Amino acid sequence: MELDEWELSVEELDSLERDALQKISQQRHSSSSSSLSTNQQQPGEVPSRILPASVAPKANPADQCSKEQLPKVSLKFILHATGNIAAKFPYNQVLVDAFRKIPKATWNAKERLWMFPQSSLSLAEKVPCEVPGCNIEVENLHPLVQRAIAAASALPDLQGFLSPLSQSFYRFSGMAIAVAACVRDSWPVLILAPSSLRLHWASVSSHQLHMIEQWLNIPPSDIVKYWKRYYQHLQVVFSQMGGSNRSGFTILSSNSKGDIHLDGLFNIISYDLVAKLENVLMASEFKVVIADESHFLKNAQAKRTTASLPIIKKAQYAILLTGTPALSRPIELFKQLEALYPTVYRKVYEYGERYCKGGVFGTYQGASNHEELHNLMKATVMIRRLKKDVLYQLPMKRRQQVFLELTEKDMKRISCLFCELEVVKGKITMCKSEEEVKSLKLVQKNLINKIYTDSAEAKIPAVLDYLGTIVEANCKFIIFAHHQPMIEAIHQFLLKKKVGCIRIDGTTPASSRQAFVNDFQEKDAIRAAVLSIKAGGVGLTLTAASTVIFAELSWTPGDLIQAEDRAHRIGQVSSVNIYYLLANDTVDDIIWDVVQNKLENLGQMLDGHENSLEVSSSQEHRSPTKQKTVDPIHQGSPGKQKTLDSFMKRCNNMDDAEHQSKLKYPRNM
Template identity: 25%
Template sequence: MSQRAPRRGGATRTAPRDHARSAAPDGEGVIPVLARTVRQVEAAAQRGKVRPSQRTAYQVVALLVREERARVKADTTISESERTAMLTRLEGIATILAKTAARDTSLLELLTDGAVVSSAAIDLKNDLLRAAGREPEPEPTPVVSPTAPFASASPRGVVPKTVIARQLANPFLAPDFSALPAPKPRTNRLGGWELLSPLFRAFEYGGDATCMPLPEPTRAVHGIKGLELMHHQAQVVAAAAEGHRTFLLADEPGLGKTAQALLAADAAQAFPLLVVVPNVVKANWAREAELWTPRRTATVIHGDGDTVDGFADIVIVNYEILDRHVGWLGAHGFRGMIVDEAHFIKNKSSQRSQHVLEISERIRSKHARALFMALTGTPLINDIEDFKAIWQFLGWIDGTKPRHALMAALEETGLTPADHGFYAAARTSVINQGIVRRRKVDVASDIPARRVADLPVELDDEASRSIRAAEQELAARLVKRYDAALAARPVSVVVEGIDHDMVRKVAQWERKNATTATTGDNVFTVMRKIGQAKAGLAADYAAQLARNVGKVVFFAKHIDVMDIAEQTLAKRDIGYASIRGDQTPAVRKANIEAFLTDPEVSVVVCSLTAAGVGLNLQVASNVVLAELSWTSAEQTQAIDRVHRIGQTEPVTAWRIIAAQTIDPRLAQLIDDKAGLAARALDGSDEEVGSSADLQLEALMAMLTDALEARGFAG
């Protein structure tokens, strides 16, 4: 009678071999031990009773899963099929860890950077290793946290909990080396040359081409709400779809670089995608992602990242807080990285540049076909060595010499820096790596002669709280008067839902009495607070535009907003002139002349009422509207200071909108009044409604929203 083979021996024939057993045949194997232990913790979490001992077990399993994965990957004695099978089983254990943490989120604290590994955890770890047939190694130092790959050199480094949850759910982000190896140059005539300085000089010498060859788009590319890319935008997306993976996108402001970058990432399947931006445009990137890539989720990192969605497709972070997150961002598994206003990293010794370069190298080491895009409006012929860090971010150079792709292109020229024609050929070689530079005048047929582009900004916490409180106070006063009016209404009058006639009457009363009220905020004081809160952000954006394209016209309604803007520009070393209502004619004339003729004066800060008519400022083609007007005509008149006879470029007006305030609603009301034709700024100055009408509708909208929010109709 034959005997049944022992289970342990049978397992080695029916399943991929756990290589730990070959070293210690008396043991059970690491993976089965971990699987059994994690199931026990999972069962406790399902019952809602995770005891301290099980919390310790959870932490130890996470430690050992990571260690075992590293050991299996490095083991050269096992076959590729065995390695794949073992990594798959470890991934299954990690998935159970993630599901368990989802039931009891306090378990995530055991995996945070700097989490204490107790002596009990070390003892349990050794016990599990012995059960697996492996003698524990001595512990000369405390056990490293399982989040070690996330560790940051910065003492402020953080790892958001949802990021840890994502890592546990998919812990084995295998490197993608599917691309063909970088081509080796067929010659080595440039091997002994120092090439970076000649490459920079090639751009200083100038040349005809400023843009790589771009393919013709084969189909229209759409966002939501009927949005469609313009031809010049669709060309970049087509290049990404054809396989190009590095872009220095240097189009002038107003040509839609954000939409191009997002849709290029979509065409390249470069998700998850990391986007590093200045703080002033962080909210705008989130908004643009919603418009152009609605199938992809976007999350914005604020502060320590407590609200970040670790599972999002698009992660947006500003330069100012990058130091806190550089550790986990480099290990998150991004397949693409976009750096907006990339000239911010021109100083390679700065912390922000070093963080950007570190993250890009870590992404590049894991994904050979990752997408890298640097966005900037700065002309390429100015201070070209400032682009050294950008070229390194894109992977064209390594800091001292060209990398493989650029070196192969230079070798293909057949020239050296000593040869005639090298500099023109080298310039073309660099441009073909992915430089895209178009001016408004180059694509004038694509864009309207005048257009308004909304730029949503997020206010800082203190200003946001103050404005929210003022808006809530105003809404509460409107609701109270509405309720009082309803109570005084004859019983015979019955209106289903919200009484919109009553809403209008209440709003009319508020507008009429707004300026005579002795206490409380009104619609005018609320709008003034919003203007004050976004003044610095608006001036920051004007400074960015000035550095990119030259002259900028800045409009504000209130003197204190102008004051804040001028202080901000002075801090940014941006030369400015000022046009106000209290100036003498001589001062006004001198300031206008300085803006028109002095190359050091980049911004003119204008009062809407004092400078909205009668000025010719067509030396600029970009306007910043820091505060919303009460009429579309006032807005149009301001833009007309730039869009006049003699203007040779399309004009863009950047309307700064404070997110999560009444600002977006007011902007929508202005646009609705003006109509679609006026929204496109086709040259019509026709007034559609008065300022009183717009104020009234803003109050009606605020009251209606408040009534709907409390679920009370009437």
């Protein structure tokens, strides 16, 4: 039996409440009856304290029942995590009796809420008006929430059409394909994807048959593939025709003078080409549209977003796929939600005020009402599948911080920039005009970006020194970086050491990426993958490595998580060790804090609880060639690192004081 903090069961508490309320009601009734009998005029008695009927003011029933004179009761309707509606109010027997009469209403004793299905909301909203003797202050569901619930309830439930096999796909990995199988009468299908993922959808690899051919039994001849050939700057269509192409596709240029006809059952196009072929796509009347990695549509001003949304809105069935719907903040969800429910998410202002903590000049960079937004998406649009829920046998992921020792020469320039930054911050606090604040904020942003690039260059020698120890371990590893100088230095270092490696960054042709991935996965001689965080962090499977290194950080937590998961995914048989190479008094101090704060907001919004980059341990890397003797405790963990608990959660095994003192403490900006 479940006990609460008073050591009483829920049933016992409810019983006590009912008994107490009943006694209070009886006492009030008894007192009222006594008062009434005292004031009644007896025959022959002179009513010394009662005005004659001709003089006494006539009682106004409205005044007697004035709500201002009645005890106030607060009633709040909320959208529960289960998708049902919940009513929250302090104990009131009259209200309890009223909610008991609502169809399918149940008492949630654990959370002390009355729960009922969305279909009963209209009846529940009438309760405050129909309950006598109470002054009820009602907080209804937000209008946006009500519209979203109504729109979602009007849609058909496709699960009823799924076969048992398709339901298995639907619940775990093949959601889009299973839904497409349910609506075969509405084919053909248009698939929008990042350029690097088009082959994932449309080609047959050496490891597995491509998903469409295998699951839906669709021949390659019915798959039309748009492709961009970087060297020729052409957009082309792949379609099987006599096996003239090694992948079984015939290449047609979208720059040809003739019209482009999308006549395949499955038509795959990159986001970058949607704007160019927008008229063709709109005229093709696709009723089923799948948008892979839909967070690519987060930017309202981007061409890919403005071109893709009308196509998705026009479709009868739209499926958006992404493991990270928002990379940093709730506003990144708006365009995706608008694509699915254009009649619900009509005004960015309404959404921004509710879930983005308002915003100056419509920027909406904040976050608010996390729980409601999470419950709303879960109830209307989001099927969230976490690895821990579906991949029970996937090995653990273990993060470690490695603090690099930079030379005074490397640090001198960065220290000067930080001094400039402090001066600018001081000026901002002294500003009296808004224009001056804007100007100085821009200067501050440029300085931080300068610190970002200079920190990368300053870290290069220490990163390469650390990389030497990894090379000696003779294991396969992935190393991520952001700036080209860092990527180039790492690549050249590995080539000089004669370490077989692949390199994927923004300059790598999309047509070559899968071949590089296959080499890394299959060839023992290829021991390293040098990747940019942006270009190499999405759509690649690199499970041949169980060691992941970050030479730099990204401002966007979603980028880091996705990059980590290139190795931590289906097919991984070993625990994945992730090493973040950090340097004190560099931009790492700023970014680590920013990433943690953003992750907390994203976790509440998407998963219903705060997330963080949990670090299991920290260590300091010192070059063996350096003779300078420094106390490692003080060097790796200056006094400012004592209060890390204020911004980052730790794993349970981090009780050791030595490890705790070395964890990174952010620079407060």
